[in-house]
Amino acid sequence: MSRPLICGFLKVKDEILRGNLHMCLANLSKVADTIVACDDGSTDGTYEELQKYVPMSQLIRVPPDKSDFRDELKHKQTMLGLVCNIKPMWVYWVDGDEVLDAAGTASLRDFAADAIKRPESAWRFHYTQLWRNTCWARTDDGFDDGWYLKLWRWDLRLKFDVRRGTHRAQVPQRFVSMVETHREEGSIGKAPFEIIHYGNVGKSLVFKAIQYYGGLGGVDRHIRFADATFRRVPDSALPPEAFRIIGSKPRPFGGDEIDIILGMKNLKKLSETFAVIVPAYNRADTLPRALQSLLDQTYQKWVAFVLDDGSTDHTPTVMREWQERDPRIFYARYPQNRGGVAMNEVGMAIAVERCEYWTRLGSDDYFFPKKLERDAEVLKSHEACFGPYVVLRNGKLAEVCSPPDTSDQTQSKLAAGGFTASWANIAVRSDVLARIHRQHGNFCDSGLKNMEDLLVNQRIAREAKIAWRGVFDGKLVVDPQIEACQQMRKQVARLEPDSIWRCDPHGASGVHSNSTIAHDSSLSRELYEAEKLAPVVNPVAISLPMGVEFSGEVAETLTNDVVAPNDIGYRERSLRHWQKAGSYPFDKEGYYPEHAGVQEFGMYGGKTVLEYGCGGGSDARSYAVRGALVTACDIVPENLVVSASRFGEIVQPDEKFVMPSFVHLTVSNLLPFASESFDVVTSHGVVHHIAEPDPVVAEFARVLKPSGVCYLMLYTEGLWGKFAGQIKSLVAKHGITEHEAFAWCTDGAGAPYAAPYTEVEGRELLMSAGLRVDKATTWNHGLFRTFKARKE
Numbered sequence: 001m002s003r004p005l006i007c008g009f010l011k012v013k014d015e016i017l018r019g020n021l022h023m024c025l026a027n028l029s030k031v032a033d034t035i036v037a038c039d040d041g042s043t044d045g046t047y048e049e050l051q052k053y054v055p056m057s058q059l060i061r062v063p064p065d066k067s068d069f070r071d072e073l074k075h076k077q078t079m080l081g082l083v084c085n086i087k088p089m090w091v092y093w094v095d096g097d098e099v100l101d102a103a104g105t106a107s108l109r110d111f112a113a114d115a116i117k118r119p120e121s122a123w124r125f126h127y128t129q130l131w132r133n134t135c136w137a138r139t140d141d142g143f144d145d146g147w148y149l150k151l152w153r154w155d156l157r158l159k160f161d162v163r164r165g166t167h168r169a170q171v172p173q174r175f176v177s178m179v180e181t182h183r184e185e186g187s188i189g190k191a192p193f194e195i196i197h198y199g200n201v202g203k204s205l206v207f208k209a210i211q212y213y214g215g216l217g218g219v220d221r222h223i224r225f226a227d228a229t230f231r232r233v234p235d236s237a238l239p240p241e242a243f244r245i246i247g248s249k250p251r252p253f254g255g256d257e258i259d260i261i262l263g264m265k266n267l268k269k270l271s272e273t274f275a276v277i278v279p280a281y282n283r284a285d286t287l288p289r290a291l292q293s294l295l296d297q298t299y300q301k302w303v304a305f306v307l308d309d310g311s312t313d314h315t316p317t318v319m320r321e322w323q324e325r326d327p328r329i330f331y332a333r334y335p336q337n338r339g340g341v342a343m344n345e346v347g348m349a350i351a352v353e354r355c356e357y358w359t360r361l362g363s364d365d366y367f368f369p370k371k372l373e374r375d376a377e378v379l380k381s382h383e384a385c386f387g388p389y390v391v392l393r394n395g396k397l398a399e400v401c402s403p404p405d406t407s408d409q410t411q412s413k414l415a416a417g418g419f420t421a422s423w424a425n426i427a428v429r430s431d432v433l434a435r436i437h438r439q440h441g442n443f444c445d446s447g448l449k450n451m452e453d454l455l456v457n458q459r460i461a462r463e464a465k466i467a468w469r470g471v472f473d474g475k476l477v478v479d480p481q482i483e484a485c486q487q488m489r490k491q492v493a494r495l496e497p498d499s500i501w502r503c504d505p506h507g508a509s510g511v512h513s514n515s516t517i518a519h520d521s522s523l524s525r526e527l528y529e530a531e532k533l534a535p536v537v538n539p540v541a542i543s544l545p546m547g548v549e550f551s552g553e554v555a556e557t558l559t560n561d562v563v564a565p566n567d568i569g570y571r572e573r574s575l576r577h578w579q580k581a582g583s584y585p586f587d588k589e590g591y592y593p594e595h596a597g598v599q600e601f602g603m604y605g606g607k608t609v610l611e612y613g614c615g616g617g618s619d620a621r622s623y624a625v626r627g628a629l630v631t632a633c634d635i636v637p638e639n640l641v642v643s644a645s646r647f648g649e650i651v652q653p654d655e656k657f658v659m660p661s662f663v664h665l666t667v668s669n670l671l672p673f674a675s676e677s678f679d680v681v682t683s684h685g686v687v688h689h690i691a692e693p694d695p696v697v698a699e700f701a702r703v704l705k706p707s708g709v710c711y712l713m714l715y716t717e718g719l720w721g722k723f724a725g726q727i728k729s730l731v732a733k734h735g736i737t738e739h740e741a742f743a744w745c746t747d748g749a750g751a752p753y754a755a756p757y758t759e760v761e762g763r764e765l766l767m768s769a770g771l772r773v774d775k776a777t778t779w780n781h782g783l784f785r786t787f788k789a790r791k792e
Contacts, residue, residue, distance in 0.1 A: 041067025104193030133247030617643030
């Protein structure tokens with residue numbers, strides 16, 4: 001088998017934020033047979049993008065908290081070890097902000113093939129350093145004198161000087177020795193190509209100044225270069241995949257710009273500074289209004305990160321202008337649409353790395369001028385806060401949302417599966433997000449399609465108290481008591497929101513920024529006079545037996561109104577009917593002697609178990625008394641109350657016993673848990689009552705860990721046969737469907753739906769979700785069938 005001609009050699013960090021990664025990888029893939037790469041602590045999605053070009057066996061990832069510039073040669077030595085497995089003819093080293101010029105891109109492979117027979121061990125490439133735009137290269141102070149060793153003949157003697165330090169020789173020691181002893185002639189040649197360096201183009205120049213803060217020659221020559229000289233770079237020198245920024249001869253940064261850049265220092269964990277995350281998709285028309293609201297803030301310690309999720313409109317052009325307007329505005333473009341969940345995940349990772357505070361600004365929304373000032377004041381003494389905002393519907397101000405709540409009410413609503421603390425007006429200390437990531441391995445679970453704000457808020461609530469804050473009668477109110485909350489709710493006209501959340505039927509991207517309401521002092525008056533508070537559900541207190549407490553995501557209060565006003569009929573009848581499940585036997589093992597053996601309760605001590613549809617809590621009990629860590633969930637809040645209360649009957653629990661957590665599901669086919677969270681998912685007698693079970697079982701598979709086990713009990717075709725005559729009679733008498741009649745037979749009049757499953761149908765249901773069925777056990781005289789399946 002012939003050896004690869006060229007192996008790309010690439011170490012990068014946060015090159016998406018710098019705007020260079022996609023261009024670099026596209027160019028490198030044209031000339032290299034394969035690539036070895038190291039992501040040195042990126043938080044901007046660089047690692048995920050590298051996976052599209054680099055085999056996982058040839059990709060190294062340094063966690064952000066382990067990244068240290070002084071260790072870069074140690075990582076490069078590890079990369080050389082991977083190159084040894086490939087044994088290429090040549091190693092082509094390139095940084096994430098570099099591309100080969102057009103001539104080199106077209107001819108490097110032919111050049112490298114011819115050079116195999118030549119004596120040279122390495123080849124130098126001239127280094128062209130573009131400056132601010134792509135029309136000019138800097139020539140003073142040695143900027144245009146560089147000839148860098150970029151193409152190395154591979155052999156086993158290649159190794160780096162891995163002593164810890166900053167910016168030591170970036171090439172293997174063998175070539176350094178040749179240069180230092182003047183043995184270059186005949187060993188090192190000059191290639192007829194240029195390396196085009198984008199590290200000082202556009203936003204990259206701001207990053208370079210930030211990177212060089214306090215070291216590496218200082219920042220002055222990157223921000224104060226009034227005496228610099230330049231040469232023109234013809235457009236034909238750039239390869240097709242390289243981006244262009246057309247501009248006049250570069251100018252130095254102005255005084256205010258310099259102050260802002262120096263104020264960002266190294267852009268790591270900036271004290272009392274907000275990372276404002278702005279996910280965007282086709283929002284070129286509304287982004288200017290959002291970003292202008294940041295420039296208008298009375299509190300100016302912020303850095304904005306606009307995360308472009310594969311926009312197809314002119315968002316890149318708009319953002320190029322806005323990046324020039326303020327050094328604090330950064331723009332990361334992702335070539336393929338990944339969805340808002342993925343963008344928010346990236347945004348929180350950036351915030352943890354860069355700033356003390358995190359907040360989020362919708363790309364079609366905007367802040368009022370004092371939003372960040374109020375958040376900053378509250379975050380001095382609290383870890384998380386949220387406040388009121390107003391909905392802009394069809395260009396007109398509508399309802400006020402996020403009205404006052406006590407912190408206990410906020411915690412309880414989130415624990416019960418209800419939504420509060422909208423991201424339209426929220427702020428959190430980044431170290432809270434860091435704790436969430438350490439515990440869960442992610443912030444908001446990229447396996448979700450939406451509702452990531454609910455999951456993240458629930459996780460925040462478990463880590464910190466979330467305080468409501470807002471201005472009432474001109475005074476800032478923080479974490480009010482219940483009496484104050486009630487007073488403010490009754491007099492919403494005296495409440496001052498901090499942000500606008502736009503809601504338009506045709507999508508915000510179609511609304512032009514000049515069509516929105518003017519942002520001036522009259523806005524507050526119009527808001528106060530015209531708007532009414534949206535309806536708010538009042539919680540109902542729950543009494544529990546002595547010694548029993550809600551743990552984990554359990555609520556001490558649950559809402560009366562679990563049905564949305566426009567969601568009536570089937571769902572309403574379901575919730576009302578299945579309240580009876582709370583009356584089912586708590587000790588199901590005594591009621592069904594076969595049950596314990598089929599469910600294998602004793603095998604999962606110390607393991608995490610999710611019960612979907614806990615009813616009266618019997619299976620949760622059977623797992624918990626054997627030491628399993630149980631989370632029990634149900635769409636009926638009353639069942640959760642009954643289940644939790646029944647655990648008071650366990651007067652002297654076994655020492656293995658751990659009180660379960662109880663979670664209210666507001667949506668039956670979307671589980672508010674991270675992917676790969678549970679060792680076991682069990683559902684006894686629930687899924688056959690769901691008319692469209694595939695999404696539910698798919699969620700089971702998502703939250704299961706690899707090799708995790710799913711137990712699923714379904715009604716059998718034998719049970720249908722037992723009631724065949726009655727089903728026919730009920731259909732004729734009441735005009736209901738066969739499935740509804742079957743449910744009446746199995747679970748009482750009023751039950752909305754039930755379906756039997758043959759063994760083949762049950763297996764197909766699980767297999768379609770990616771679960772492998774280990775066995776199917778038919779029991780209870782052939783009326784029930786329990787499937788044991790495993791996640792591959």
